[in-house]
Amino acid sequence: MKIAKDDLRSLKGVGPSVEDKLNNLDIFIQTDLLFHLPSRYEDRTSIKKIGALEADIEAQVEGEILLSSMVFRGRRMLMVQISDGTGIMTLRFFTFNKYQKDALKKGLTIRCFGKTRKATSGIEMIHPNYEILDPSKKNHLPNTLTPVYPTTQGLAQGKLRSLISQALNNRLDNIQDLLPKKITSELGLGSLKQALKETHQPKKESLDLETLSPAKKRLVTEELIANQIGMRQIKRASKNQSAIALNKTAIKQQLISNLPFELTESQKKVEGEICSDLSLAQPMMRLLQGDVGSGKTVVAAMAMSIAFDSGFQSVLMAPTELLAEQHKQNLDQWFEPLGIKTGLLKSKLKAPEKRALTERIASGDCQIIIGTHALFQESIEYKNLSLVVVDEQHRFGVEQRFSLINKAKNNGIVPHQLIMTATPIPRTLAMTAYGDLDNSIISELPSGRGEISTLCTSEDKRKEVVEKAQREIEKGRQVYWVCPLIEESEDHNRESAEATFKKLSHDLPNHRIGLVHGKLSADKKNKAMSDFKEHKLDLLVATTVIEVGVDVPNASMMVIENTERLGLSQLHQLRGRIGRGEHKSFCIMLYKNPLGDTAKDRLEVIRSSRDGFYISEKDLELRGPGEILGIRQKGVVGLKIADISRDAYLIPKINKVCDQFENDFPEESEKLVKRWIGNQINYRNV
Numbered sequence: 065m066k067i068a069k070d071d072l073r074s075l076k077g078v079g080p081s082v083e084d085k086l087n088n089l090d091i092f093i094q095t096d097l098l099f100h101l102p103s104r105y106e107d108r109t110s111i112k113k114i115g116a117l118e119a120d121i122e123a124q125v126e127g128e129i130l131l132s133s134m135v136f137r138g139r140r141m142l143m144v145q146i147s148d149g150t151g152i153m154t155l156r157f158f159t160f161n162k163y164q165k166d167a168l169k170k171g172l173t174i175r176c177f178g179k180t181r182k183a184t185s186g187i188e189m190i191h192p193n194y195e196i197l198d199p200s201k202k203n204h205l206p207n208t209l210t211p212v213y214p215t216t217q218g219l220a221q222g223k224l225r226s227l228i229s230q231a232l233n234n235r236l237d238n239i240q241d242l243l244p245k246k247i248t249s250e251l252g253l254g255s256l257k258q259a260l261k262e263t264h265q266p267k268k269e270s271l272d273l274e275t276l277s278p279a280k281k282r283l284v285t286e287e288l289i290a291n292q293i294g295m296r297q298i299k300r301a302s303k304n305q306s307a308i309a310l311n312k313t314a315i316k317q318q319l320i321s322n323l324p325f326e327l328t329e330s331q332k333k334v335e336g337e338i339c340s341d342l343s344l345a346q347p348m349m350r351l352l353q354g355d356v357g358s359g360k361t362v363v364a365a366m367a368m369s370i371a372f373d374s375g376f377q378s379v380l381m382a383p384t385e386l387l388a389e390q391h392k393q394n395l396d397q398w399f400e401p402l403g404i405k406t407g408l409l410k411s412k413l414k415a416p417e418k419r420a421l422t423e424r425i426a427s428g429d430c431q432i433i434i435g436t437h438a439l440f441q442e443s444i445e446y447k448n449l450s451l452v453v454v455d456e457q458h459r460f461g462v463e464q465r466f467s468l469i470n471k472a473k474n475n476g477i478v479p480h481q482l483i484m485t486a487t488p489i490p491r492t493l494a495m496t497a498y499g500d501l502d503n504s505i506i507s508e509l510p511s512g513r514g515e516i517s518t519l520c521t522s523e524d525k526r527k528e529v530v531e532k533a534q535r536e537i538e539k540g541r542q543v544y545w546v547c548p549l550i551e552e553s554e555d556h557n558r559e560s561a562e563a564t565f566k567k568l569s570h571d572l573p574n575h576r577i578g579l580v581h582g583k584l585s586a587d588k589k590n591k592a593m594s595d596f597k598e599h600k601l602d603l604l605v606a607t608t609v610i611e612v613g614v615d616v617p618n619a620s621m622m623v624i625e626n627t628e629r630l631g632l633s634q635l636h637q638l639r640g641r642i643g644r645g646e647h648k649s650f651c652i653m654l655y656k657n658p659l660g661d662t663a664k665d666r667l668e669v670i671r672s673s674r675d676g677f678y679i680s681e682k683d684l685e686l687r688g689p690g691e692i693l694g695i696r697q698k699g700v701v702g703l704k705i706a707d708i709s710r711d712a713y714l715i716p717k718i719n720k721v722c723d724q725f726e727n728d729f730p731e732e733s734e735k736l737v738k739r740w741i742g743n744q745i746n747y748r749n750v
């Protein structure tokens with residue numbers, strides 16, 4: 065039997081550039097493609113009649129092109145009308161190339177898949193996927209669901225799909241089942257091969273993603289086992305590794321006495337815990353949890369000042385450049401009077417600026433370096449890095465922690481790590497999510513914060529809400545209007561934010577309104593955010609890009625749309641953007657009627673509480689089966705397919721199995737860790 069090679073280049077359509085993109089997704093061999101799992105599915109197994117389409121569903125239709133033309137409605141777009149004899153539907157494209165425009169000719173038949181929406185002219189689709197059908201051939205429909213994979217810029221979904229399907233053909237038969245029979249039968253799991261096949265090419269019945277199918281249970285269990293064992297490895301390894309003992313605190317004392325506020329008791333307590341970790345010659349591995357606005361940054365600043373005092377460098381890693389910039393501003397306020405120099409590593413630096421900064425970092429002239437993950441991706445050489453602070457990462461799981469240790473390690477010395485998050489994880493799940501980390505919690509907000517009243521109301525009250533916003537603006541306050549990310553299509557989210565922006569600009573003609581969403585360039589995003597911060601804007605329409613970190617104390621009102629579709633923790637995070645100054649604040653959560661009972665209970669939780677831990681516990685409790693949230697538990701967990709809240713009930717059993725597995729099958733357990741979280745370890749040579 066000929067066994068196909070496992071390298072990526074032997075796949076059809078993979079050259080150096082595609083290989084690069086795959087590497088960015090942590091895919092290095094074909095087998096890795098098998099473990100690149102879909103985040104959702106599309107049902108393209110049937111064709112719907114246009115005449116029978118409802119709004120706001122995903123559907124596939126076929127029709128003849130009646131008309132295709134460029135129109136200008138504020139901006140250029142390509143408008144295509146199709147008919148299947150039962151009705152007419154409009155397709156709109158805001159981005160398209162000449163080739164696409166010319167190809168969509170009148171008289172051709174196309175098949176398209178997308179989300180329907182209702183417009184004044186009838187049902188339409190924005191940016192549907194489509195193919196032009198060849199009438200001389202039979203155009204088969206797939207008999208399995210179409211997977212949608214997480215991808216990266218420049219790697220099209222269709223391309224990735226074809227590569228994974230090739231890899232399944234080549235490799236699935238050789239995939240090694242690493243879990244011993246004893247364990248799979250104890251946990252009631254089917255074969256890995258079957259599980260992978262069903263996950264990549266599921267039958268239509270599997271569309272219900274919230275319930276745990278046998279295939280999914282198999283993969284979830286593997287991932288949770290790998291994660292547990294990975295954490296144990298990190299914990300063991302960190303005990304044997306050396307770090308620099310940092311114990312000079314004079315500058316920290318100065319920093320504290322210069323602060324315009326008193327530290328809260330909670331801040332003092334966690335700062336004490338961090339201080340004592342830093343004083344040891346063993347790397348700190350600590351998670352700092354604290355609600356939004358609880359003042360984590362100043363705690364990080366104190367830790368960095370200790371490193372500085374001892375003559376060593378620190379880095380602060382933020383999830384976005386915007387937050388990195390904000391950190392730079394805040395830290396400079398505190399550090400400049402103490403003579404501590406910071407540097408901001410931005411992607412947009414001009415070559416000479418960048419060279420100057422990297423030289424300062426290498427020489428040690430720059431002692432505190434702020435940036436995004438580029439801090440470790442690029443060829444930055446640190447003189448003597450002793451402390452890494454990671455702020456609010458959306459995905460910072462075991463894999464990332466491994467990788468950070470590897471990248472930051474220098475002459476056998478590992479930096480201390482402080483990972484900060486405002487996403488409180490229910491205590492019951494804490495061990496699973498980050499059993500390898502020590503845990504510090506800031507449990508109170510600074511006093512003197514404005515009160516926030518939260519009101520949940522149906523969308524029909526929109527007019528009153530706009531009037532309320534107007535009154536706040538007239539009092540000199542500012543307003544956030546959030547159109548949260550409700551699905552993976554960024555185009556669709558942009559559409560909804562842009563539509564809201566237009567409506568509000570029309571309703572509030574005398575006020576300055578801005579817009580920020582994920583599709584804007586970094587420059588434009590920054591500009592909108594900093595204009596809002598400097599009060600050059602009164603109201604900011606935003607997607608969830610403002611979820612973390614942004615600090616505008618004058619903002620006293622937030623409106624959140626589609627509240628019923630968001631996780632409670634996420635709502636809590638969003639709301640934490642207001643109530644940061646002394647003003648009384650208002651959070652208005654709009655929902656679409658009718659609301660189910662669970663949805664009502666959930667909104668009641670968020671309305672009545674501002675305690676992030678309580679909210680996260682309730683979120684977990686109220687996730688009944690069938691309640692589709694669409695949002696994974698975010699934060700420091702970073703799992704691919706397991707969802708610690710959905711899958712919590714598996715965990716006690718898994719923990720038990722882990723001991724046995726690690727002891728009796730050391731080789732297999734090692735391989736399992738590599739398979740699920742280990743590309744960092746595999747290929748970058750720990």
Ligand code: ADP
Pocket residue numbers: 325326327328331354355356357358359360361362486510511613615
């Ligand atoms: P988060 O924990 O959400 O990151 P930040 O560190 O951004 O919160 O702090 C929010 C704001 O509160 C900042 O303006 C910060 O300077 C301020 N702050 C921090 N600690 C205190 C305190 N003890 N008393 C008053 N204000 C504080």
Ligand code: MG
Pocket residue numbers: 360361455456613
């Ligand atoms: Mg913060």
